[in-house]
Amino acid sequence: MNYLEIKTHNDLDKLKLYLAKNQYDEQENTVRKIIKDIREKKDEALFEYCHKFDNFKANKDNINVSNTEFEQALSQVTLEQKETILYAKEKIENFHRAFLPKSCIIEQNGAILGTRVTSVKKAGLYIPGGKAFYPSTALMTIIPAYVAGVDEIYICTPAQNSYINPLLLYIAKLYNIENVFKVGGAQAIAALAYGTQSIPKVDVIAGPGNIYVAFAKKLVYGDVGIDSVAGPSEVMVVSDNCEKLYAAYDLLSQAEHDANAKVYYVGFNKECINKISDKFFELAKTAKRSEITLKSSQNALFIQTTRELAGQIIDEIAPEHLELQLNDPYSFMNSFKNAGAIFIGEYSCETLGDYVAGPNHTLPTSQTARFSSVLSTETFLKKSSIIHYTHKALQQDAPYAIKFAEYEGLFAHAEALKVRL
Ligand SMILES: NC(=O)c1ccc[n+]([C@@H]2O[C@H](COP(=O)([O-])OP(=O)(O)OC[C@H]3O[C@@H](n4cnc5c(N)ncnc54)[C@H](O)[C@@H]3O)[C@@H](O)[C@H]2O)c1
Ligand SMILES: [Zn+2]
Numbered sequence: 001m002n003y004l005e006i007k008t009h010n011d012l013d014k015l016k017l018y019l020a021k022n023q024y025d026e027q028e029n030t031v032r033k034i035i036k037d038i039r040e041k042k043d044e045a046l047f048e049y050c051h052k053f054d055n056f057k058a059n060k061d062n063i064n065v066s067n068t069e070f071e072q073a074l075s076q077v078t079l080e081q082k083e084t085i086l087y088a089k090e091k092i093e094n095f096h097r098a099f100l101p102k103s104c105i106i107e108q109n110g111a112i113l114g115t116r117v118t119s120v121k122k123a124g125l126y127i128p129g130g131k132a133f134y135p136s137t138a139l140m141t142i143i144p145a146y147v148a149g150v151d152e153i154y155i156c157t158p159a160q161n162s163y164i165n166p167l168l169l170y171i172a173k174l175y176n177i178e179n180v181f182k183v184g185g186a187q188a189i190a191a192l193a194y195g196t197q198s199i200p201k202v203d204v205i206a207g208p209g210n211i212y213v214a215f216a217k218k219l220v221y222g223d224v225g226i227d228s229v230a231g232p233s234e235v236m237v238v239s240d241n242c243e244k245l246y247a248a249y250d251l252l253s254q255a256e257h258d259a260n261a262k263v264y265y266v267g268f269n270k271e272c273i274n275k276i277s278d279k280f281f282e283l284a285k286t287a288k289r290s291e292i293t294l295k296s297s298q299n300a301l302f303i304q305t306t307r308e309l310a311g312q313i314i315d316e317i318a319p320e321h322l323e324l325q326l327n328d329p330y331s332f333m334n335s336f337k338n339a340g341a342i343f344i345g346e347y348s349c350e351t352l353g354d355y356v357a358g359p360n361h362t363l364p365t366s367q368t369a370r371f372s373s374v375l376s377t378e379t380f381l382k383k384s385s386i387i388h389y390t391h392k393a394l395q396q397d398a399p400y401a402i403k404f405a406e407y408e409g410l411f412a413h414a415e416a417l418k419v420r421l
Contacts, residue, residue, distance in 0.1 A: 001277055006305040006313060015316055018301065019367070024211055031186040031215040038190035043197040049187040054158045056182060063198050065164060065180040070173060073166035081167060085135070088356045089174070092139050095358030096147045100377050105386060110393035114386035119149040120225070122200060123380055124192030126207030127157040127168060129184060131258060131292065134208075135167035136354060140361050140375065141207045142175050148380035153177050154202060156192060158184020185209075189216035193224040206379050208362045211260050227379040228364035228372035233257040235350055236264035236317060236339075238310055238332075239325035242272035248279035250323055250349050251300065255280075256287060259295035264317060266303045266310055273302050311335025318369035321350045340369045394420055 004014050037045035043060060050058035105114030125141040128134050138155070145153050155172060157164060159182030172180050181199055183191060189209075195201030205217060206227035214231030235254035237247040251263040265280075267273045277300070284290065284297035305313060311332070314322060318338035326332050329344045340363030341353055354361045362375035389397070398417045405413035 001281070002299075002301040003273070004301065004303045006303055006309055009309070009312075012309070012312060012316065015303070015313060019317065024215070027211050028215050031212055031219060034186040034212075035190040035193075035216060035219055038187055038196065039194050042191075042195075046183060046187055046191055046196050046198070049185070050159075050183055053185055053187075054160045054182075056159050056162050058182065060198050062162070063181055063183065065169065065182065069164070070169055073164070073169040074173060076166045077170045082170070085139070085167065085171060085174075088136070089139055089143070089171075091356055091358045092143050092360075093147065096144050096360070096377055100147055101381060101383075109396050110390055111397070112386065112388040116384045116386050117381050118384065119151070119380050120203035120382065121150070122152045122154065122202040122204075123150045124154045124156060124202035124205045124224075126188060126192075126205060126209050126213060127155060128207070128209045128213065129158045129160070129165065129168075130210055133165035133168065135165055135171055136361065137207060138168045138171040142171065142177065144360065144375060144377045145206070145380050146175050148377040150380050152200075152202075153179070154192065154200060155180045156183045156188035156199070158182070158188070184213075186212045186216035189213060189220060193220035204380055206362065206375055210258055214365065225379075227362060227375040229366060229368045230320075230362050230375070231365040232260035232262070234262040234264070234320040234365050235323065236266060236314065236319035236321070237276075237323045237325060238266040238314070239272065239276075239323075240268055240307070240327060241325070242267065242275045244346065245276065245279050246346055246349065247276045247323070247325060248283060251276075251280050252283045252287060252293060253349070253351055254321065255284060255293045255296040255300070256289040257292070257296075259292055261292075261296040261299065263296070263300045264303065264319060265300070266305060266313055268305065268307060268310075270304055273304055277302050307332075308335075314339060315370075316367075318364075318367045320363045320365045320369065321353070323348070323350060338367075338369050340364050340372075340374055391420075 047058040050056045101117050103115060103117045105112055123145045127137045189205060191199040192202050192205050204225035208230035211231055214229050217226045218229050233254045237250055239247050247265055255261050255263050265276050281297060284293040287293040303313060314336040315338045320340040322339035323343040325346050343350055360375040364372035398421055402414045402417050
């Protein structure tokens, strides 16, 4: 078991050292090669990788889910499944609508100044599907793109042996999305970033994935927009009591996603740490997905610290999901800034956020919550400035702008104003 005792400010170095050990050079090299191949050989490389990684013999005619496949899938979806999806859909839509940024203008010294919010034209959504199926991610990626008003939405998801989860296709159909490509991993991200004969180049790629997907998004960023580096799941539970052992269950709920998932428990006394870790490892051994949890549980880190230092530990790790099972969580929240999503109180377990609470479950991982945000409508929006002067407003501001232009030696800038005065 990985265990750190952080009792003084200097002890934080132990944590920094621990976090710096996480290196994935091999996977990064693999991803670089995949991106290069897709850029150079396009569909040819894409089809090869579909075969290699997902055992799907892709070609230009079967890479896109056909109408027949849609119909077959839709006929398999039960009434109960539809009701469950529609329940979550409504809650997620309401949340994303409520936080939709709007264009706005102000008037300053007679000039009209504003921000015009427009959506991107084309979005590529990645819905993972290697070790589990994620229809919930279909809702979590499609809804913000749809609410933002994206013109064209394309989906990529791995199709092992050509199979795609029917619930995912049901959700795509709810939003009239016809372009669902059976492509996963880094090759899907590269195809959406640079375009191939079969897959169009998009403006923004959003959606979570495993380490290959996360690296690929990081590497194509700049040529295309991304939501965040939303890689293998992470959870940190900070608790000041352990009577109910909830923390152990919550750690396991993230450990079952991926062998590379990371779970952290931060406690203030050794008894709690022992109790939670014992239960966690017991659950990891007997879990239904034990072939994954036996590996990911090896990444679990248990930290004993003080309440005063806990905030700094959170800021260092910047966990994707943070659960605060504390007596006074709201005052504790002043002690840190970095976390993808914050779950407050013992009843707000992370599973609710994954499926039905409403906020997005696609979140920054591997310490990127220091500067990245949860996936939202903003991922698919951009802001342009609006600047509109009348002659009177120009007369007021021009003398100052002319002086600035002269300080910078940019005399043509000054002239452009002078001719208008
Ligand atoms: N951060 C978030 O918001 C969030 C949300 C949900 C899920 N997740 C994460 O999404 C991930 C889903 O992972 P998954 O594996 O089930 O599905 P996935 O779709 O992300 O990955 C499957 C793809 O990985 C590629 N791949 C697999 N092995 C490879 C190899 N050896 N070399 C190159 N490429 C390879 C293949 O192309 C395959 O199609 C998990 O890590 C989970 O924790 C994250
Ligand atoms: Zn989860």
